[in-house]
Amino acid sequence: MIIHPVLSWLNEWWKGVVASYGLPSWFVPAAQMVVHAILIAGFIAVLVLFLIWLTRKVSAHIQQRFGPMRVGWHGAVQTVADALKLVQKEDTTPRSCDRPVFNIAPFLAFAPTVVAFVVIPFGDGAIIRDLNIGVLFLFAITTINVIAVISGGWASGSKYSLLGGFRSAAQLVSYEVPLVLSALGVIMLAGSMKMGAIVDAQSGIWFVVYQPLAFAIYVIAATAEVNRTPFDIPEAEQELVAGFNVEYSGMKFAMFFLAEFANMFLVSAIAATLFLGGWRGPWLPGEFWFLIKSFAIVLLLMFFRWTYPRLRVDQLMSFAWKFLLPLAFLNIIITGLIIVLI
Amino acid sequence: MVKGTWWLLVGLATTTKHLLRRAITVQYPKERFEQWPRFRGRVAMVPDDEGGHKCTACAQCIRVCPAACITLERHKEEGVKGFVVDGYFINLGLCIYCGLCVEACNFGALAMIPEYEMSVYDKSELVYDITKLLSRQLEPEFKK
Amino acid sequence: MPTDTAIHTQEFQVNMGPQHPSTHGVFRMVLTMDGERVVDSEPHVGFLHRSMEKMAENRLYIQFLPMADRIDYLSSLFCAAAHCEAVEQLMEIEVPPRAKYLRTMFMELNRIASHCIFFGVFALDLGAVTPFLYGFRERELTMDLLEMTTGQRMTFNYLRFGGVAADLPDSFFPAAEKFLKVFPGRITDYERILNENEIFLARTKGVGVVDGARAVNYGWSGPNLRASGVDFDLRRNMPYEAYGELGYEPVVLTRGDCYDRYLARILEMRASHALIKKCLEGLPDGPTVKEKVPKFPKVPAGEVYARVESPRGDYGLYLVSDGADKPYRYKLRTPSFNNLSMIREMLRGVYLADIVPIFGSLDVILPDVDR
Numbered sequence: 001m002i003i004h005p006v007l008s009w010l011n012e013w014w015k016g017v018v019a020s021y022g023l024p025s026w027f028v029p030a031a032q033m034v035v036h037a038i039l040i041a042g043f044i045a046v047l048v049l050f051l052i053w054l055t056r057k058v059s060a061h062i063q064q065r066f067g068p069m070r071v072g073w074h075g076a077v078q079t080v081a082d083a084l085k086l087v088q089k090e091d092t093t094p095r096s097c098d099r100p101v102f103n104i105a106p107f108l109a110f111a112p113t114v115v116a117f118v119v120i121p122f123g124d125g126a127i128i129r130d131l132n133i134g135v136l137f138l139f140a141i142t143t144i145n146v147i148a149v150i151s152g153g154w155a156s157g158s159k160y161s162l163l164g165g166f167r168s169a170a171q172l173v174s175y176e177v178p179l180v181l182s183a184l185g186v187i188m189l190a191g192s193m194k195m196g197a198i199v200d201a202q203s204g205i206w207f208v209v210y211q212p213l214a215f216a217i218y219v220i221a222a223t224a225e226v227n228r229t230p231f232d233i234p235e236a237e238q239e240l241v242a243g244f245n246v247e248y249s250g251m252k253f254a255m256f257f258l259a260e261f262a263n264m265f266l267v268s269a270i271a272a273t274l275f276l277g278g279w280r281g282p283w284l285p286g287e288f289w290f291l292i293k294s295f296a297i298v299l300l301l302m303f304f305r306w307t308y309p310r311l312r313v314d315q316l317m318s319f320a321w322k323f324l325l326p327l328a329f330l331n332i333i334i335t336g337l338i339i340v341l342i
Numbered sequence: 343m344v345k346g347t348w349w350l351l352v353g354l355a356t357t358t359k360h361l362l363r364r365a366i367t368v369q370y371p372k373e374r375f376e377q378w379p380r381f382r383g384r385v386a387m388v389p390d391d392e393g394g395h396k397c398t399a400c401a402q403c404i405r406v407c408p409a410a411c412i413t414l415e416r417h418k419e420e421g422v423k424g425f426v427v428d429g430y431f432i433n434l435g436l437c438i439y440c441g442l443c444v445e446a447c448n449f450g451a452l453a454m455i456p457e458y459e460m461s462v463y464d465k466s467e468l469v470y471d472i473t474k475l476l477s478r479q480l481e482p483e484f485k486k
Numbered sequence: 487m488p489t490d491t492a493i494h495t496q497e498f499q500v501n502m503g504p505q506h507p508s509t510h511g512v513f514r515m516v517l518t519m520d521g522e523r524v525v526d527s528e529p530h531v532g533f534l535h536r537s538m539e540k541m542a543e544n545r546l547y548i549q550f551l552p553m554a555d556r557i558d559y560l561s562s563l564f565c566a567a568a569h570c571e572a573v574e575q576l577m578e579i580e581v582p583p584r585a586k587y588l589r590t591m592f593m594e595l596n597r598i599a600s601h602c603i604f605f606g607v608f609a610l611d612l613g614a615v616t617p618f619l620y621g622f623r624e625r626e627l628t629m630d631l632l633e634m635t636t637g638q639r640m641t642f643n644y645l646r647f648g649g650v651a652a653d654l655p656d657s658f659f660p661a662a663e664k665f666l667k668v669f670p671g672r673i674t675d676y677e678r679i680l681n682e683n684e685i686f687l688a689r690t691k692g693v694g695v696v697d698g699a700r701a702v703n704y705g706w707s708g709p710n711l712r713a714s715g716v717d718f719d720l721r722r723n724m725p726y727e728a729y730g731e732l733g734y735e736p737v738v739l740t741r742g743d744c745y746d747r748y749l750a751r752i753l754e755m756r757a758s759h760a761l762i763k764k765c766l767e768g769l770p771d772g773p774t775v776k777e778k779v780p781k782f783p784k785v786p787a788g789e790v791y792a793r794v795e796s797p798r799g800d801y802g803l804y805l806v807s808d809g810a811d812k813p814y815r816y817k818l819r820t821p822s823f824n825n826l827s828m829i830r831e832m833l834r835g836v837y838l839a840d841i842v843p844i845f846g847s848l849d850v851i852l853p854d855v856d857r
Contacts, residue, residue: 058361059615059616060365061360061361061365062357062358062360062361062616063360063615063616063619063620064360064363064364064365064366064367064619064620064623065365065366065367065619066365066367066369069369230613230685232613303354303357303358304354305615306357306614306615306616307353307354307356307357307614307616307679308350308353308613308614308683308685308686309609309612309613309614309680309683309685309686309689310612310613310614310685310689311685311688311689312688312689312837312839312840313522313837313839314522314837315688315689345682346682346684347684349678349681349682349683349684350683350684350685352678352682353678353679353680353683355678356675356678356679357616357679360616360620366623366626377633378630378633378634378637378655378657379655380633380634380635380636380637380652380655381633381637381638382637382638405546405782406546406548406549406781406782407549408545408549408550408551408552408553438552438553438641439638440551440552440641440643441637441643442548442549442551442552442643445651445781446781454637
């Protein structure tokens, strides 16, 4: 309700400028792409800043303490200070590393998340590109994360990072399967993979009412996909091997960190779109409802992190393959039966 | 499985309950907790009516100190009963704040006061002589 | 060494070094791993050795009392109690009843404080960050009570030969009432977060099982032993201080895995709470210290073994005196040392990720191991 009209108006104005100055016609889509890219990048930057602050405050108040209080009002500028600190750190590179891969891996972790925001509906008509294969595109893009993790672990040149990278990759790949299968139930109900169509199909009742099991499976698998407790073996300090990002420092580490938070918001946004009705809601503009629902899921993930202990690696894998996967299949079968019979 | 899910949710509920409670920590440099009267902060000398010290150089405190942090310089003077104190130093860097010296003193010359902010840049500044032992820090503001 | 599978694998050694977030103190373990499983482990202790026993030989009995607090600083009243009891037994000093009750009450408070740390640190090792702070919040309550009375929050220097150093201040009773009222609800909170949590159960049930006979053979004591089914608690079997009058039934569980060791300590917190209530209600009047006990005693020649039930287990002091004012031999039998001795056996064949709960559930404090 807000974004789409504004952007359309801007588009029309720019078309008029191009026509009146006689510029080549590809200026229009080019400008469109630039504006979209800046918007997405800006949104993610501000979002991550806010999310990190929110995480620290929520965790602090759960633990009955204050969290950051001194930098800005109740610590609001704390994340900026942390980012500045990370920027000015020395960029250490281990001698035995694989230099090109070492330099690319953090950005390989961050780029897919940015790209995936292209198909997220922020509001009514406010999708950059409403692809026909929207959901498939999303899951395919987020799988590139696995490559980033393995290359981060391999390129560090240390056996502990490699082990951590392997473990993390195994976890990511295993939890992809229930993740996609749980979304399949929603696709069957909506009849399409277009994100816009899925949101429209929820104009009556949200899909979480029809698919509670799929929602639960999706949330659990999404927590594992973003490496958060109870599935955060890759970044656990208490375990012996410290994970694939142990050798990174400074801006590269900041990239991994940013990627994790952006990813967390991404899976929450997908959950909000697939199960909670996207941007639909009474009397507030759609963008607000979208943000409220996404942040609700983000808060749920945060509560998971601060309440539950961590699963062991083999328990994690057996949980995915022996428990979540059969449940996801069961969900698909039941959904299919209900669709056919009713 | 149902029981497991129930207890997972109960755990979340407990955490949420704590989210809504007031924080119990204080913002340290601006606010402080008030100490209990018996709190063993640093060792200090008790001033007598004229503001001097009450030490009679009996050296019982030195005898009992586990950390050997007290140094006493004394001499005998003609016509004065007992010793005369020349210098009395406590090295607060070695002190373990146990309070045995306070108990050992028969003349009530020592006390433990609730002062705990004694950071210095040089260790030698932690050796307090009689003047410093008699002095007290200005009262900071407390938050109960 | 290649194993005899088709794929060539090799065991490798991993150092769980002196600085590690999960070893509670400076403790080094060299693990020989085959994939994810531990084949063998070699513990290295001694990083925290402060030669307490030797220092005791060069200090007067009263001088060593604050240092006895620091042998195991999380249960400092127990170490001081062993010291005082040994001297009192050799000098045949009778402690007045009020002092006995005060000692018992504060020792149980100290036990609660130590178990709160165990609870917090155990949860933290497993990844749940929040219970750590809840445990410390409860510890603040107990430390407040102790600070009001003794003047310090951790190494109290409260016991004296023949009694305690000071009586309860007036501010103690309302604060103690509040603590007694609030504390069981807090324990229920902890139990709600962790006790039945699926993930927690998966990590700790069936992990590190030790049966009673083996535990006794290795010299275990304390909640570790009682979780393996052996019904032995010094407070009931060999009562000292006021435990004889108050009566105490120990908490005994049967399975002997990490979960039982954790549960034993949670239930012991409840039992301690009940004991403190009894102590406070039945507090006799009278002097808090025996009169005419010399401050610098010359302990008659002889030897005595004084035992207390500390939160880690059976803390014993074997004191040999030759009639001087300093001990001749001050031998400490610390519970963590014996509890830790089975670590090599326990770690055979477990997953790497299981080392942390096993080690955490033993509640080992490294200054207690190394003295």
